[in-house]
Amino acid sequence: MSRSASAGRRADVPGATTGAIPAYQRTLAHLTVRARLLTAVVVLSALTVMIAGGTAFALQAAETDERMDNSLSRAVAALRNIEAKGDEATKQPFSSVSDVLKQGVRGRIPGKNEGVFALLEGEAEWLPALETRSIRLEEDLELVAVLAQMDADTPAVPQTVSTSATQYRLIAVPVLIAGDPGLGLFVVAFDRSAEMSGLRSTFLTYSAVGLGALAVIAVVAWFVVGRLLRPIRLLRDTTRRITESDLSERITVTGKDDLSNLARTVNAMLDRLQRAFGSQRELLDDVGHELRTPLTIVRGHLELVDADDPDDVRATQALALDELDRMQRLVDDLMTLATADRPDFVRLAPTDVGRLTDDVHDKARGLGDRRWVVASRADVNVLLDAQRITQAWLQLLANAHRYSAPGSTVRLGSEVAGDRLLLWVRDEGPGVPADEADRIFERFHRGQADRISHGAGLGLPIVAAIAHAHHGRVFVEHPPANVGSGVVFVLDLPAVDLVDGEPQPVTEMVEYL
Structure with missing residues (x-):
């Protein structure tokens, strides 16, 4: 069989090519939404008029036939009565x-x-x-x-x-x-x-009135549909005016109908896009700044290194490796944040919170010279990602180590409050200024101590991303004056698939949580 013959047969199959699309569908595809809605309104109105008129005509015609049949039946009954009585003259x-x-x-x-x-x-x-x-x-x-x-x-x-x-x-x-x-x-x-002539005359009049009503409906529907679609036109005009450099355009919303809700949704989407683009530009600026500094340091030292001086070479090598490590940590942190919105960022599994608390405590002791204390332990099983929670918890502990004095006490604990799982860290450092408490979880935000230690400001945002991926949150608060100084960071997570159990005190309980 030749290829051309085969192709010819395939072309004969209905729907095998775009030409098989019905003509009316192709026509509708070229109409505006306003024209489509108007066509639908007029067609539905015409069908309503036709069906109502046809049904009424059929019912009236049946009634007329029934009236004639009743009269004919009475005529038959009268004839049979005459036959039964016999001849009136002769009896x-x-x-x-x-x-x-x-x-x-x-x-x-x-x-x-x-x-x-x-x-x-x-x-x-x-x-x-x-x-x-x-x-x-x-x-x-x-x-x-x-x-x-x-x-x-x-x-x-x-x-x-x-x-x-x-x-x-x-x-x-x-x-x-x-x-x-x-x-x-x-x-x-x-x-x-x-x-039937009178009935037909009546319905001819009905048809003329129906055609006039359809014309009025078409005119009214044209203006009504145009008004209803006004938010769509505003949406179209607004999106045309939006550019990469200007996302400030918004749709004016009036009313509470579905199209008004659509306009509000689009405005909310534009708000999110504007924030996302702003965050993206800010991220690029901050990343450029963070990478530019170590690169400049490494380049400067390499340019000034004395190749004949072994000590200078070793010192420059150590400095370069340290800066490269810092850039690697920055890239790793950025990769973590970049994947935070992916569905597989966290992999939930039943986790023994008490054992997790002990494991995090053991790992925290390697951070430095502090008195690490488990203040409370929740002996329950909860559905969470143990690795990600360990990462977030250790980040909070590293943060506490950074801002506390050597030999001071850093407490950690896990507790269940209702349907929430609280994992917390408390240090005895200077705390967080009130004007920064709401900003410390933003990317690249650095407090004064961060600047001194050359931190990139991504640790706490990673903690916030892990908490959000678990449908929870992280927040900071200061203990009451009668409890002591320092600051408390709390991971507030839903206690999903909680197995019966109560938090058991180990050395001390933090009563204000």
Whole structure:
């Protein structure tokens, strides 16, 4: 099979190419939202008018047919009553079919659009008086021919017969008399077209009024839809004016509908973008500054090193390695913060908090000359990432070591308060100034001591990121004056999958937590 033939067959498959998209869908795709909504409103309104009108017409037509059928049924009942009573003149049963037909026709006074006559052996035999005739059935030869074909077995039920002249709703009653071989047919008929003409006229008027109403709906909907879509146009115009250097544009919001909520959501998104871009620029500036300083130091010392002086070479080597280590720590910290928003940043698992407390205490003793004390231990199992929590907890302990005097006491502990797990560190250092308490968890924010120790200001932000990844938080507070000096950092985490247990004191409890 050739490739061209195969391709030709694939092209014949419906939906195999974009050309198979229905024309109306392609047309709608090029319309504006306003035009689409207007089209939908007009189409739905037109369908409503058509369905309502069609249903009402059908119900009225059925009611009209039922009214005619009831009248025809009464005519049959009247004829049967005449047959039962017999001849009025002789007071004897009828002896001929013609007499029955004569009495039946004379006893029926036709109403509007109604006619009555009798046929005997297929020929018109009896007619009502001329002045009582509403319609002349005997003059419609097509109708007479249809009726002449009926026999004695024809059921006497209402039926519809159409001729070139009009449409009839009629009933034909066969009449037979013992001893008379003739077959009579008593016929009562309504001109159904004439009966329906008034109804059709009414619904033609309804159709004209419906078309006018659709035109009014289209005009009103055009303005209403335009007003409803105004927030969308404002959104479009605002987004066009937004640039990388200017994210200050906002949408003016009025009302409390869905589109107003959309505008508020977009404004909130722009706020987040503006903060994100600002943080990004600030991050790039700070990273550039932090990396530029060690690079400048290393470059300066390498340029001035005396290659013939072994001591100078060793000193420059040590300094360069120290600065490179500092840059490596900075890069590692930035990588940690960069991955903090990823779903796999933390991997939760059941963790023995009491054992974790002891492990962190053992690791903290290697930080330096301090009196490391476990003040409380929560002997519970909680769902958390033990490695990340250890990283955050040790960062707080390293922070306490940095700001406290040699030989001072640094306390750590774990406690359960309701459905929260509290992991805390308390030192006896100078504390955190009130104006910096809310900023110390921001990236690259450095207090005075940080500047002295050349810190990059990323330790506490990493702690905050780990707490946030656990759906918790980290905060700082100062103990009451009667408890002592220093500062307390608290990791406040949800106690997920908490196993029954109570925090057990080891050496001392910190009552104010």
